[in-house]
Amino acid sequence: MVLASIALRNLVQARRRTLLLSTAIGLVTAMLVLLLSISAGISDNLVQSATTLSSGHVVVGGFYKPSPTLGAPLVTDASKVRAIVEAKTPGLDHVVARGRGWGKIVGPGGSVQASFSGVTLSDEPGFADTLQLAARSAYKDGGGPEVVGDANRIGDPNALILFASHARRLEVDVGDLVTIVTEQSDGRTNTLDVTVVAIARDMGMLSSWSAIIDEPSLKKLYSLKGDTTGALWVYLKDIDESENAMTALRTSLAQEGFALMDYQPVPFWMKFEVVGGEDWTGQKLDLTTWSDEVSFLMYTVAAFDIVTVFISSILLIIIAIGISNTMFNTVRERTREIGTMRAIGLHRRQVLWLFMLEAIFLGLFATTSGATLGALLATGFDAAAIPVPIEAMQAFLLSDTIPFSVRPLALFGSVAFLTTCTALAALWPSYRAAQLKPIVALGYTA
Numbered sequence: 001m002v003l004a005s006i007a008l009r010n011l012v013q014a015r016r017r018t019l020l021l022s023t024a025i026g027l028v029t030a031m032l033v034l035l036l037s038i039s040a041g042i043s044d045n046l047v048q049s050a051t052t053l054s055s056g057h058v059v060v061g062g063f064y065k066p067s068p069t070l071g072a073p074l075v076t077d078a079s080k081v082r083a084i085v086e087a088k089t090p091g092l093d094h095v096v097a098r099g100r101g102w103g104k105i106v107g108p109g110g111s112v113q114a115s116f117s118g119v120t121l122s123d124e125p126g127f128a129d130t131l132q133l134a135a136r137s138a139y140k141d142g143g144g145p146e147v148v149g150d151a152n153r154i155g156d157p158n159a160l161i162l163f164a165s166h167a168r169r170l171e172v173d174v175g176d177l178v179t180i181v182t183e184q185s186d187g188r189t190n191t192l193d194v195t196v197v198a199i200a201r202d203m204g205m206l207s208s209w210s211a212i213i214d215e216p217s218l219k220k221l222y223s224l225k226g227d228t229t230g231a232l233w234v235y236l237k238d239i240d241e242s243e244n245a246m247t248a249l250r251t252s253l254a255q256e257g258f259a260l261m262d263y264q265p266v267p268f269w270m271k272f273e274v275v276g277g278e279d280w281t282g283q284k285l286d287l288t289t290w291s292d293e294v295s296f297l298m299y300t301v302a303a304f305d306i307v308t309v310f311i312s313s314i315l316l317i318i319i320a321i322g323i324s325n326t327m328f329n330t331v332r333e334r335t336r337e338i339g340t341m342r343a344i345g346l347h348r349r350q351v352l353w354l355f356m357l358e359a360i361f362l363g364l365f366a367t368t369s370g371a372t373l374g375a376l377l378a379t380g381f382d383a384a385a386i387p388v389p390i391e392a393m394q395a396f397l398l399s400d401t402i403p404f405s406v407r408p409l410a411l412f413g414s415v416a417f418l419t420t421c422t423a424l425a426a427l428w429p430s431y432r433a434a435q436l437k438p439i440v441a442l443g444y445t446a
Contacts (some may be wrong), residue, residue: 003350007357014330014415021362021378026370028315029418033374035308036410041382041403042334046294047239049203052130053117053210054267055293056096056233057242058249060085061268062261062285063275064228071275072222073100073268076283078229081258085232088252089245093235096124099218100268101181104164105211108173115269116180118215118230121155128152131161134201138400139167149174149198154214164299164400174199180213182221183271190221190371202400205297231268250287259284265292316418320425327355327429339438348434355430356423363422367415375411378404402420 011018051057065071075081078097085095093160104111119127128151134141153159160178162170172178173196180192194217195237202208215229236245252362254260261284264271291298341351382404 003354004357004361007354007361010252010358011361017047017326017330018362021323022321022369023035024322025363025366025418025422026373028312028319029367029370029414030374030377031315032308032312032414032418033371033406033411034378034404035304035311036414037374037378037382037406038402039301039304039308040303040407040410041399044405045204045399045403046297046301047290048130049206050290050294050297051233051235051239053203053206053212055231055288055290057236057239057290058089058234058246059231059268059288059290059293060234060249060253060285061100061231061288063271064283064284065275065281065427068279068281069276071272073230073442074224074228075231075285076225076228078227078232080443082232084252084256085249086233088249089234089236090248091236091238091241091245092236094124095235096120096233097215097229098231098233099215101182101213101215101218101222102123102269103167103180103221105160105170105315106179106181107170107172107176109169112166112169113209114211115209116211116213116218118213118218119154119214121152127154131198131200134164134199134221134400136169136173138201139164139199149196151200153197154212156195157214158192158194158196159197159214161198161200162196163200163210164202165208166211169197169235172196180221184222185206190223192217192221204399205300206294218405239290242291246289247288252284253287261286263287265289266292266295275299316421317427320421323425324429325423326357327426328432330355343438352430352434355433357427359426359430361425363419364415367418367422369412370418371415374414375406378406382406 057311060075061073063071064074064076074332082095082097086092089095097120099116101116101118103114103116105114107380121127131151133147133149133151135145135147137145151161154161160180162172167173170178176196177193178196180194182192183192184190194213200207202214218224218230219228221225234245235247236242250260250263259282261271261275264274264286265288268288271286341354387401388399
């Protein structure tokens with residue numbers, strides 16, 4: 001306690017030096033917290049967009065092959081499969097059926113290719129709450145901030161929800177008619193006129209090729225029977241249990257006599273070539289997790305994490321050099337003081353701890369202040385919804401705004417990590433101070 005009191009007094013007496021170092025360390029901490037918040041925001045957006053547009057926490061999909069050379073991503077006898085899933089999934093929250101399709105959307109401004117997700121609103125009444133509708137200015141030149149459309153109308157016959165990037169290219173607004181053109185597995189082409197009932201905000205790369213349609217219309221396009229669907233999306237109470245739930249379901253479905261495809265941790269659309277080259281007919285189920293279905297997007301989070309580590313490392317090296325130089329200067333300025341403390345009985349270990357405590361208190365104060373500032377800035381920026389005008393950046397960030405998500409663990413981790421780095425940077429100067437002999441230190445002249 002005595003050493004801690006002396007260390008705090010020394011920091012107060014050298015207030016200019018303390019303020020300068022605290023500001024530098026605090027700014028580095030705030031920048032690290034901001035970068036980690038963006039990384040967490042990208043990760044959250046990835047989970048949200050994946051589990052809204054591409055998959056549940058676990059996907060029970062598969063392929064149906066009427067002949068060895070023809071196959072479609074379908075689950076036949078879906079009600080029986082769903083009953084087993086609902087009875088055998090550990091930690092189950094709910095199950096929904098989603099149609100799958102691919103085709104062309106034709107509008108006044110041209111056409112776009114899109115992957116269709118078929119929604120049955122009565123099966124997932126909370127679906128509309130998962131989408132954020134876009135302001136008209138996001139997809140219409142001269143549009144204002146008003147939001148039109150109603151995602152709940154996806155339950156209407158021949159209803160379609162577009163994302164802003166598609167609506168801009170097609171030059172359509174809510175209430176307009178567009179035509180969907182699809183090709184069935186036997187090569188025949190089918191068309192359907194649908195009404196745009198809502199336009200949602202872009203959700204990055206996934207939304208750049210996605211559209212949402214009512215499932216009865218999707219079945220009509222592909223001439224599917226009532227008990228056939230694209231896939232069953234399984235939502236769990238804890239998304240982290242996806243791997244365990246998938247493993248349990250594979251065992252249960254195999255015991256019930258269903259044929260299963262070999263597990264491949266890739267999206268279903270990457271398996272067409274493999275399935276087409278296999279000599280079997282009928283139904284085979286395919287189980288994956290949400291991370292498997294968006295594995296091609298995981299690089300975005302990994303890439304930003306690498307950027308965060310790179311920038312943080314450079315800043316840390318600069319700060320460490322500054323702290324070491326400052327501590328060496330401090331030791332030189334206080335050489336006679338160190339000699340006096342040694343002369344009155346302080347051991348080398350106590351002198352070492354005195355300088356280390358100064359660095360630890362300095363680091364703890366600076367990093368705590370910086371982390372608080374970073375968290376406040378991240379929260380404010382997230383509330384401000386800073387727009388990203390470049391589509392390539394929207395695809396990378398998985399959002400049309402810069403995402404920020406403050407996680408308490410990241411805050412505490414930043415404080416602990418940077419405080420430790422500050423202490424380590426001061427270790428060698430503190431050791432040098434502890435090694436000074438009292439007689440030499442007392443006779444030192446600057």
